[in-house]
Amino acid sequence: MTELAEKQSAPAALPFLRFELAPILIFAAFAAAPAFASASGAEGYVLSLLTRVMIFGLAAMSLDLILGYGALVSFGHAAFFGIGAYGVGILASHGIEDALIQVPVALAASALFALVTGAISLRTKGVYFIMITLAFGQMLFFLATSLAPYGGDDGMTLATRSLLGGSGILENDFAFYWATLICLLAAYALSRAIVASRFGRVLRGTRENATRMEAIGFQPFRYQLAAYVISGMMAGLAGCLLANQAEFISPAFMTWQRSGELIFMVVLGGLGSLHGAIIGAAAFLLLEEFLPEILHAGSFFLNDDIRWRLTENWQMVFGPLLILIVLFVRGGIMGLLRRGHHG
Amino acid sequence: MILANAIGPFRRATGLTPHRCALAASKALMTATLFLIQALNGLQFGLILFLIAAGLTLVFGVMDFINLAHGVQYMVGAYLVAAFSAWTGSFGWALLLALPTALAFGLLLEALIFRHLYDRDHLDQVLATFGVILFLNQGVKFVWGAAPLSVPVPEILSGSVQIADGLLYPVYRLAIIAAGLFVAGLLYVLVSHTRIGMLVRAGATNAEMVSALGVNIRRLFMIVFGFGAMLAGFAGAMVAPILSVQPGMGDNILILAFVVIVIGGIGSIRGAFLAALLIGLVDTVGRSFAPNLLRVFLDPSAASQTGRALAPMLIYIFMAAVLFFRPSGLFPVKR
Numbered sequence: 001m002t003e004l005a006e007k008q009s010a011p012a013a014l015p016f017l018r019f020e021l022a023p024i025l026i027f028a029a030f031a032a033a034p035a036f037a038s039a040s041g042a043e044g045y046v047l048s049l050l051t052r053v054m055i056f057g058l059a060a061m062s063l064d065l066i067l068g069y070g071a072l073v074s075f076g077h078a079a080f081f082g083i084g085a086y087g088v089g090i091l092a093s094h095g096i097e098d099a100l101i102q103v104p105v106a107l108a109a110s111a112l113f114a115l116v117t118g119a120i121s122l123r124t125k126g127v128y129f130i131m132i133t134l135a136f137g138q139m140l141f142f143l144a145t146s147l148a149p150y151g152g153d154d155g156m157t158l159a160t161r162s163l164l165g166g167s168g169i170l171e172n173d174f175a176f177y178w179a180t181l182i183c184l185l186a187a188y189a190l191s192r193a194i195v196a197s198r199f200g201r202v203l204r205g206t207r208e209n210a211t212r213m214e215a216i217g218f219q220p221f222r223y224q225l226a227a228y229v230i231s232g233m234m235a236g237l238a239g240c241l242l243a244n245q246a247e248f249i250s251p252a253f254m255t256w257q258r259s260g261e262l263i264f265m266v267v268l269g270g271l272g273s274l275h276g277a278i279i280g281a282a283a284f285l286l287l288e289e290f291l292p293e294i295l296h297a298g299s300f301f302l303n304d305d306i307r308w309r310l311t312e313n314w315q316m317v318f319g320p321l322l323i324l325i326v327l328f329v330r331g332g333i334m335g336l337l338r339r340g341h342h343g
Numbered sequence: 344m345i346l347a348n349a350i351g352p353f354r355r356a357t358g359l360t361p362h363r364c365a366l367a368a369s370k371a372l373m374t375a376t377l378f379l380i381q382a383l384n385g386l387q388f389g390l391i392l393f394l395i396a397a398g399l400t401l402v403f404g405v406m407d408f409i410n411l412a413h414g415v416q417y418m419v420g421a422y423l424v425a426a427f428s429a430w431t432g433s434f435g436w437a438l439l440l441a442l443p444t445a446l447a448f449g450l451l452l453e454a455l456i457f458r459h460l461y462d463r464d465h466l467d468q469v470l471a472t473f474g475v476i477l478f479l480n481q482g483v484k485f486v487w488g489a490a491p492l493s494v495p496v497p498e499i500l501s502g503s504v505q506i507a508d509g510l511l512y513p514v515y516r517l518a519i520i521a522a523g524l525f526v527a528g529l530l531y532v533l534v535s536h537t538r539i540g541m542l543v544r545a546g547a548t549n550a551e552m553v554s555a556l557g558v559n560i561r562r563l564f565m566i567v568f569g570f571g572a573m574l575a576g577f578a579g580a581m582v583a584p585i586l587s588v589q590p591g592m593g594d595n596i597l598i599l600a601f602v603v604i605v606i607g608g609i610g611s612i613r614g615a616f617l618a619a620l621l622i623g624l625v626d627t628v629g630r631s632f633a634p635n636l637l638r639v640f641l642d643p644s645a646a647s648q649t650g651r652a653l654a655p656m657l658i659y660i661f662m663a664a665v666l667f668f669r670p671s672g673l674f675p676v677k678r
Contacts, residue, residue, distance in 0.1 A: 073466055120663055124670045127409065127465060131605045132666050135659040138598060142655035148648070256598060260411075260473045267470055313485045319478030326471040327459060 022337070023188065023275040030054060030181050034174055047173045048245065053285050054180045055241045057278035058187055060265040062234030065191055066227050067263070068272030069200065071207040075130045076117075076137025077262050080232045082144055082254030083110045084239020089249035090150055092158055099162035099170070103240050110236025111229050113140075118228035122221055137259055144251035155250025162244055170244065180241050184278070187234050191274050194230065203227050268325060270334025279333050291318060374635075376510050381628045387516050389623020390523025394578035395596060396603040396615040397530055398571020404547035404610020404676060406461055406564050409468045412452065412475035414597025416572045420445045420579025421588045422483050425492040434497035434584070441580050442573055449572020453565055461564070480590045491587035519581050526577070527616055534612050543567055547610035547676050599626075602658060606665050608672030618673065622658050629657040 030050070037046040059081060066072040087106025088099075096102065117136040124132055145153045161170040169175045194200050205213045206220040213220050243249050252258075261284065269280020292314040299307045310316075329336060399413045423444050428437035456475060460468050496515045503511040534540035542563055545553045554560040579593070586592065603622050607614025634650030641649060665673065 067466075073469070075469070117663075120667050124666055127403070127609065128605060128666060128670060128672075130409070130465065130469070131601055132663060134598065135602060135605075135662045139656045139659040139663075142659075143652060146652035146655065257594070260469070263466070264470055264473065267466065309485060313481045315477050315481035316485060319474040319476070319481065322474030322477065323456060323471045326463075326467050326474070 022273075022279075022334070026275055026278055027181075027185060027188075030184075034177060044173060047177050049285070049289060051173075051177050051180050051245050052242075053282045054184045054278075055238050055245060056262075056265065056285055057281040058180075058184050058241070059235045059238035060262055060269070060277035060281040061184075061187065061191060061274055062231045062238065063262050064266045064269075064272065064274055064277040065194070065234070066224075066231045067266055068274075068277075069195055069207065070203050070224055070227050072122075072224060072228065073130045073263070074121075074133045074228075074231075075256065075259050075263065076133035076135070076140075077231075077235055078254040078256070078258035079113070079137040079140040080110050080235035081239040081242060081258065082140055082251070083113055084236035084241075085243035085249045085253050086144060086147075086150065086239075087236070088162060088240050088243040089156055089158060092160075092162070093150060093156070097160065097163050098166065099164050099240070099244075102162055103237065106236050106240050107233050110232045110239075114229040114232030115225070118225045118232070122224050122228070134256055134259070137254060137256055141251055141254045141256070144254065151250070153251065155248060155252065158243065158247045158249065161247060162240075176244065180245070183237060183241060187237065188274060188278075191234075194227075195274065199223065199226070264322065268332050270332030273334050276332060276334035283333060287318070287321075376507070377631065378628070379507065379510060380512065381631050382624065383512060383516065383520070385624035385627035386620065387520050387523070387623070388627055389620040390520060390527070391578050391582055392596070392599055392603055392623055393527060393616050393619035394523060394581075395575045395600040396607070396619050397527075397612060398567075398574045399600050400604040400607065400610055400612065400615045401543060401547070401567050402571050403604060405543060405550060405567050406546075407550070408457065408461055409465050409472065410457065411469060411472040411597065412479070413571070413575055413600065414593030414595075415476055415479045416445065416449060416575035416593070417579035417596060418483065418588075418590070418593035419448055419479065420576030421494075421583040421586075421592065422487060422492070422579075423576065424580040424583045425494050425588045426487070428494055434494070437494075438580055442577060445576025445580075446569050446573040449576070450565065450569045452572070453568045457568065458561075476594065480594075484590045489590060491589040493587055494583040496584040515584060519585075522581060526574070530574075530612060539563075539566065599658070602662050604672075606662055606672055608674040608676060610676035611672070611674040614672060614674030622661075625661055626655075626658050630654040633657065 033050050034043075034047065037043040037050070040046055059077070062080075063074065063077045066074060084106045087109055088102045091097075091102045091105060117133070121129055121132045121136065144150075150156050160168065161176065164170055164179075170179060195203075202213065202218055202220075202223045205218070206223060210220045239253065242253065265280040265284045266277045267280070268283055269278065270276035292311045295314055295317060296307065296311045299310055302310070325332075331338070395413065395417055398416075399410065402408055402410050402413070420441060423441035424434070424437045426437075427440045427444075428434050431437055431440070452475065456471065460471055463471075500515045500518050503513050504517070506512050532540075534543060542553060542558055546560065546563055546567075550560055553563070599622060603618045604615050606622070607616070607618035633654040634647040637646035637650045637653070640646070669675075
């Protein structure tokens with residue numbers, strides 16, 4: 001706990017400019033990427049990969065809001081992904097295809113689910129909290145697998161992307177990319193504002209010591225619950241986007257493994273910095289995408305059969321990589337960058 | 344016949360004609376038979392869950408260590424039995440070989456990875472053991488291929504026995520129940536009536552104090568860990584002949600085992616045992632009877648649909664309810 005506190009106080013001590021450089025660079029890179037995508041020749045592929053990166057970045061950032069700033073290890077965050085995605089899918093299958101209706105409904109559903117499950121989960125502490133959020137996530141997963149009219153186990157293909165105010169502009173990959181970027185930027189700005197506000201300070205205080213916060217007259221439960229609801233809604237928004245990006249919804253969006261991956265993205269990027277979560281999501285997805293090829297290229301000295309098997313089973317490298325990062329890289333990628341700055 | 348005695352009061356209570364009573368009774372008999380089968384299946388499932396949860400709850404209780412990779416030990420146990428039984432041609436030999444191998448494998452993982460995580464916070468433990476899952480799920484694919492393996496039911500335990508009128512039940516499943524009960528008994532004796540068990544219980548209550556009293560706590564951790572891994576491996580080995588052995592088979596059962604230990608109270612073997620049986624029964628019986636029960640309130644088609652949706656969620660609803668009323672489980676270990 002003390003170590004976490006030190007890690008947190010570090011950036012505040014740095015000059016304001018350096019502290020704000022990372023997010024500016026990230027968003028500049030996202031904004032510049034479409035131009036490079038057109039130049040690369042495989043623009044469909046690059047755009048869809050980067051859109052996925054931003055969507056998972058949004059979800060990971062929402063998790064960072066409660067995990068990094070509230071120390072609430074939610075192991076069921078993928079459930080909100082599912083609520084967002086199924087919100088879009090279910091409404092679309094009933095002919096309501098406009099995002100202006102779908103998104104608010106999905107967000108309301110996410111908020112409601114977060115409010116109810118959060119109120120129950122926050123009664124528990126530590127490991128029990130991890131497990132009860134996992135249980136709620138599993139509940140929703142099984143509910144989704146039993147929704148036969150909406151594809152059940154197999155999921156459901158969406159006929160089109162959502163309309164935006166009646167126009168089909170989101171069908172265009174560039175337009176959808178920009179829409180996702182705007183969502184991410186807005187969510188980031190909102191999260192930054194929340195973290196910097198009095199509310200955010202109370203949340204951080206609760207993370208450090210809930211008893212003391214109570215002693216000076218705050219009710220940690222309310223703040224944690226509010227943060228949980230906000231975080232759930234953001235992840236729900238990411239779910240809406242994911243359904244549109246994939247043009248497909250499936251219970252696989254909310255497996256507990258997916259929740260684990262979200263936690264991993266946050267920790268990989270660095271807890272409690274918001275943009276760290278985006279970097280973590282990017283690193284995770286890009287590694288997942290390119291590790292097979294890196295392995296293939298890197299194992300040129302092996303014979304073809306072993307080489308092929310290694311490429312096929314890239315997760316055998318991915319898993320240990322994960323363990324090594326946890327064991328040896330404290331503070332994630334943001335931590336590394338910060339240490340790099342100090343020399 | 345007991346049934347005949349039951350029809351009288353049933354008829355008086357419902358006012359149905361004798362013929363319709365007989366029909367209802369035969370339906371009730373079928374339901375009762377089905378219920379018995381499901382209850383036995385639930386018991387068997389619960390005992391398997393207990394074998395996995397026992398190791399998990401001890402590791403969790405004694406070392407305060409969240410081991411997501413515990414489900415993988417179960418998968419490894421199943422794969423070992425599949426490999427050894429293909430090699431030796433006998434399930435018995437395969438089981439005898441698989442148990443020490445599972446133990447050795449557990450100890451290897453402990454020495455290589457988990458030992459370095461005991462002092463870390465829960466988040467790091469969750470992540471690192473998640474990495475172990477990714478690695479081993481893929482690892483078994485690498486070694487044995489992605490296609491499910493099947494293990495033949497041992498000759499001596501194949502076939503079914505008649506345990507009631509018109510009720511045949513596979514011998515092998517009964518053997519699993521017997522083995523599960525035997526191990527549960529053994530574990531009870533071990534934990535409550537031996538010195539090492541006393542140390543484990545003491546460790547679950549306050550590991551630091553035990554260490555201060557001169558017990559080599561790291562060695563105790565290792566023993567508990569290896570033993571837990573072997574139990575999970577044993578569970579995997581026992582179910583190998585009735586399930587298909589495939590990568591990722593440990594993932595879902597791991598979550599159920601966590602549900603069990605959280606409901607039972609972390610660190611409590613007794614809690615794990617009761618919770619495992621409860622979960623096994625609720626899940627198995629719920630899946631086959633939820634639609635029927637709902638028919639009391641809803642029309643049949645709605646009932647069957649809601650029932651099918653509700654059944655897999657039952658245990659999680661149950662867990663949420665337990666934690667709502669008792670935030671540290673049914674049998675919290677006193678600290």
